[in-house]
Amino acid sequence: MRDTAGGPRVLLKRLRELMAEPLEPQERLDRIVRDIASNMVAEVCSLYVLRADSVLELYATEGLNPGSVHLAQLRLGQGLVGTIAASARPLNLSNAQEHPAFAYLPETGEEIYHSFLGVPVLRAGRTLGVLVVQNRTKRHYRDEELEALETTAMVIAEMIATGDLARLSRHGGLELDLRRSATIKGLAFNDGVGLGHVVLHEPRIVVTNLFNENSDQELRRLETALGSLRLSIDDMLERREVAFEGEHREVLEAYRMFANDRGWVRRLEEAIRNGLTAEAAVEKVQSDTRARMLHMTDPYLRERMSDFDDLANRLLRQLMGRAPEDVAATLPKDAIIVARSMGAAEMLDYPREKLRGLVLEDGTATSHVVIVARAMGIPVVGQAKGAVSMAENGDAIIVDGEDGTLQLRPQSDVEAAYAEKVRFRARRQELYRELRTKPSKSKDGVHVDLLINAGLMVDLPQLAEAGAGGIGLFRTELQFMVASTFPRAEAQEGLYRDVLDAAQGKPVTFRTIDIGGDKVLPYFKNTAHEENPALGWRAIRLTLDRPGLLRSQVRALLKAAGGRELKLMLPMVTELAEIAQAREIIDREVRHLSRFAHLLPTSLKVGAMVEVPSLLWQLDELMKSVDFVSVGSNDLFQFVMATDRGNTQLSDRFDPLSVPFLRVLKHIADAGRRNHTPVTLCGELAGKPISAMALIGLGYRSISMSPAAIGPVKAMLTELPVNEIKAFLEDNLGGPRVDLPMRGLLQTFADDRAIPL
Structure with missing residues (x-):
C-alpha cells in the first residue's frame, strides 16, 4: 500500500461513494472488488459468500476468470477460503500454494498467484463470507493492509445482511448463511411448545453510519x-x-x-x-x-x-445516546423472547397475551425469571448457548420446552411437524380441562389437595381455569421485585385483598417477604458483601433484623383478610426461636388493629417452611409450634445436596428422586402425620407427574405447583393406586441400597399400571 496512513481512509471514502450510488447489487460488488484491488495494488480481489448449504460461492472478482463468478464453489473448511470461513481467522501467506489447505480451482485461473491475504466477512461474530486479495510476487501483507481489508469486509457484511445478494446466485434460490435454519440444543425449563418470532431482549444495535468525516x-x-x-x-x-x-x-x-x-x-x-x-x-x-x-x-x-x-x-x-429499547411497545402477537439472562421484573414488562415462549442462554430451572415464566404458562428453554448471536429480530423460531430444543428459521416441513405437535398438545389440554371439575382423588379413593403457586395478579385467573383447590404458596416478594420503590402499605393491602377475593373462599397461604440472596431489590441496599448469598442475610433472617418491614406487611395482610381466614408462612426458618420472634411481631400487630377496632381475620394460622436442613432434627418440636408446615423442595434439595441450584454445571448432577432425598421427604411427612400437623410440599417436585406420584406415595396429601402442572398431575392421580405406590416406596427406601435408580423404577411402576406420566 503506497500510503500506509491514508490507504484505508481513501478506500473507505471510495466505498462510501459506491454505497450511495444507485447501482444493482452485482455491479456494486464488482466495483467494490475492483476498487479494493486498485487501492491495495493487488492483482486479484475476490469475494466469496457463504450459502445456507455451507458452500462458499464466488460472488465477485477482479483478476480471476470473470466466467467463474457464481460457478466457483468451495465447501466450508475446503481450501484456504474454506479454512478462513470455518476458523473465522485471517490468513496472510507469501506462498499460498505451499499451505496444506490450498485447493486449486481450475475455472478461476488463480494458479499463477502466490501471495494471499484473506479475511472473514463477519457480522455479530458470524462468518458470512471471505474477502481475498492476491499477488503474483511472494510477499507478506502489512498490518495496515490487513486492517483495511477487515474494515472493508465489515461494510460488505452489512450488504449481505440486507438480503439483496441472495437472488444473485445461479444455484436454485439457495439462501445465504444468514438465513440458514439452525437447531440449538438447550435444557427444558418449562413444558410446552411455542411457535413465533424472535424478540431480542436487548436488541443488537444496528450501526448505519459507518464512515467518518473527521x-x-x-x-x-x-x-x-x-x-x-x-x-x-x-x-x-x-x-x-x-x-x-x-x-x-x-x-x-x-x-x-x-x-x-x-x-x-x-x-x-x-x-x-x-x-x-x-x-x-x-x-x-x-x-x-x-x-x-x-x-x-x-x-x-x-x-x-x-x-x-x-x-x-x-x-x-x-x-x-440511546437508552435500552422498549421492545414491549412494538411486540409481535407471537413473541418469543431471546435473552442471555433477565430478571423476573423484566419478564413482567412484556404483555402476557403476546408471549409464546422464552429462550435463555443462561439461567436454571429454578431461577426466578423461569418461575415467573412458568406461572405465565409459557415454554422455556435455557442454556441455549449462541441463541442471541444466531438470532435476528423477527426471525421465525420454535421453542420446544419438552426436550429443550430451539428451531431457528425452521424449514417448512419442520414447522408443519411442530404445528401438529401443538395441535396434539391442545387436544391433551382439552382432556385436562375435562378433569377440572372432577374430584382430585386417586384410583383407590385417596384425596390429594392440588394447589397452585402464585405471586402476582396475573396468576389468579388460572386458579379457576386449572381447577385447583387453592393457593399453596403466594410469593409476596414478587410485588416488591417488580416495583421501583418499596410498595406502600396501602398497595400491599390492596394486592392481598384482591388475591383473597379472586380465590373466592379457597385457601391461600401467603409467604412473608423472601428477599435477599439472589432476590435483589435495587432500592434495598445490603452494604455487606456476601460470599454465599443463598446462605446469607435473606428471608426471615432479614425481616427479623428489619422488623419494620415485617410489621408493615403483617399489618397489610391482617387488614386485607378481615372477616376471612389468614394463613401466614415464614420462609428460611433455621431454629424455633425465629418462629417465636415472628409470632411476637404478628401478635403485636393483632393487638394494634384490635385497639383501633379493625375487622380481624376469623382465623389466623402461622406456618413455617422446611428448607434449612437443621429443621430435620427439630421436626417434632417444629410441628408442635406451628399450625402447618410447607416443604420448600427447591432450597431443601439445594442445601441437603450442597448443590448451588444456579450453577449450571451441577443443575443435573444429582436427582431429587434419589433414595437419600426421598428418605428426607418421607421423614418430614411422617413427622407431620405423627403430630397431626398438615404438611404441603410446594416446589418443582410437585409439578412433574413422576415426582408428584412419589410424593403421594411418601404420604403427602397436599402439593402445590405451577397452574399448568395441575392437569397432568391430576391425570396421573386419577389412575394411581396409592396403596401400591406406598408399598413400592417402603420396600425400596427401607432396604440397604441407597444407589437404586429410583426414577427408572418409578417409570416402570407407572408403565406397568398404565399411569400417564
Whole structure:
C-alpha cells in the first residue's frame, strides 16, 4: 500500500461513494472488488459468500476468470477460503500454494498467484463470507493492509445482511448463511411448545453510519463515551446494585477489566483512524473479538464472550445516546423472547397475551425469571448457548420446552411437524380441562389437595381455569421485585385483598417477604458483601433484623383478610426461636388493629417452611409450634445436596428422586402425620407427574405447583393406586441400597399400571 496512513481512509471514502450510488447489487460488488484491488495494488480481489448449504460461492472478482463468478464453489473448511470461513481467522501467506489447505480451482485461473491475504466477512461474530486479495510476487501483507481489508469486509457484511445478494446466485434460490435454519440444543425449563418470532431482549444495535468525516472528532467521542462507561461500571461496583438476575460482582469486574484494556481501546482508535465512525469501530472490533473467542477451547474465556458483548453494547448505547429499547411497545402477537439472562421484573414488562415462549442462554430451572415464566404458562428453554448471536429480530423460531430444543428459521416441513405437535398438545389440554371439575382423588379413593403457586395478579385467573383447590404458596416478594420503590402499605393491602377475593373462599397461604440472596431489590441496599448469598442475610433472617418491614406487611395482610381466614408462612426458618420472634411481631400487630377496632381475620394460622436442613432434627418440636408446615423442595434439595441450584454445571448432577432425598421427604411427612400437623410440599417436585406420584406415595396429601402442572398431575392421580405406590416406596427406601435408580423404577411402576406420566 503506497500510503500506509491514508490507504484505508481513501478506500473507505471510495466505498462510501459506491454505497450511495444507485447501482444493482452485482455491479456494486464488482466495483467494490475492483476498487479494493486498485487501492491495495493487488492483482486479484475476490469475494466469496457463504450459502445456507455451507458452500462458499464466488460472488465477485477482479483478476480471476470473470466466467467463474457464481460457478466457483468451495465447501466450508475446503481450501484456504474454506479454512478462513470455518476458523473465522485471517490468513496472510507469501506462498499460498505451499499451505496444506490450498485447493486449486481450475475455472478461476488463480494458479499463477502466490501471495494471499484473506479475511472473514463477519457480522455479530458470524462468518458470512471471505474477502481475498492476491499477488503474483511472494510477499507478506502489512498490518495496515490487513486492517483495511477487515474494515472493508465489515461494510460488505452489512450488504449481505440486507438480503439483496441472495437472488444473485445461479444455484436454485439457495439462501445465504444468514438465513440458514439452525437447531440449538438447550435444557427444558418449562413444558410446552411455542411457535413465533424472535424478540431480542436487548436488541443488537444496528450501526448505519459507518464512515467518518473527521477522525479527531470521532476519537474525542470515543474517549468521552469510554469515560462515561468506566464511571458507570465503577459506580455499580461501589454500590453493588444489580440490574437483573445473574449480573453479579464478578461480571462487573470483568466489565471493568475489558473497559480499561488498552489493547481493546487501541484497536478501536485504529479503526477510527482508518475512516470508521466510533460506533462502526466498536461494532467491527466487537465482531472480530467475538469470532476469535468463539473458536477458543478454554471454557472460561468462551464464557467471557457474553461479558464482552454486553460491554460493547453498553458503549454503543453511550455513543448513540440511546437508552435500552422498549421492545414491549412494538411486540409481535407471537413473541418469543431471546435473552442471555433477565430478571423476573423484566419478564413482567412484556404483555402476557403476546408471549409464546422464552429462550435463555443462561439461567436454571429454578431461577426466578423461569418461575415467573412458568406461572405465565409459557415454554422455556435455557442454556441455549449462541441463541442471541444466531438470532435476528423477527426471525421465525420454535421453542420446544419438552426436550429443550430451539428451531431457528425452521424449514417448512419442520414447522408443519411442530404445528401438529401443538395441535396434539391442545387436544391433551382439552382432556385436562375435562378433569377440572372432577374430584382430585386417586384410583383407590385417596384425596390429594392440588394447589397452585402464585405471586402476582396475573396468576389468579388460572386458579379457576386449572381447577385447583387453592393457593399453596403466594410469593409476596414478587410485588416488591417488580416495583421501583418499596410498595406502600396501602398497595400491599390492596394486592392481598384482591388475591383473597379472586380465590373466592379457597385457601391461600401467603409467604412473608423472601428477599435477599439472589432476590435483589435495587432500592434495598445490603452494604455487606456476601460470599454465599443463598446462605446469607435473606428471608426471615432479614425481616427479623428489619422488623419494620415485617410489621408493615403483617399489618397489610391482617387488614386485607378481615372477616376471612389468614394463613401466614415464614420462609428460611433455621431454629424455633425465629418462629417465636415472628409470632411476637404478628401478635403485636393483632393487638394494634384490635385497639383501633379493625375487622380481624376469623382465623389466623402461622406456618413455617422446611428448607434449612437443621429443621430435620427439630421436626417434632417444629410441628408442635406451628399450625402447618410447607416443604420448600427447591432450597431443601439445594442445601441437603450442597448443590448451588444456579450453577449450571451441577443443575443435573444429582436427582431429587434419589433414595437419600426421598428418605428426607418421607421423614418430614411422617413427622407431620405423627403430630397431626398438615404438611404441603410446594416446589418443582410437585409439578412433574413422576415426582408428584412419589410424593403421594411418601404420604403427602397436599402439593402445590405451577397452574399448568395441575392437569397432568391430576391425570396421573386419577389412575394411581396409592396403596401400591406406598408399598413400592417402603420396600425400596427401607432396604440397604441407597444407589437404586429410583426414577427408572418409578417409570416402570407407572408403565406397568398404565399411569400417564
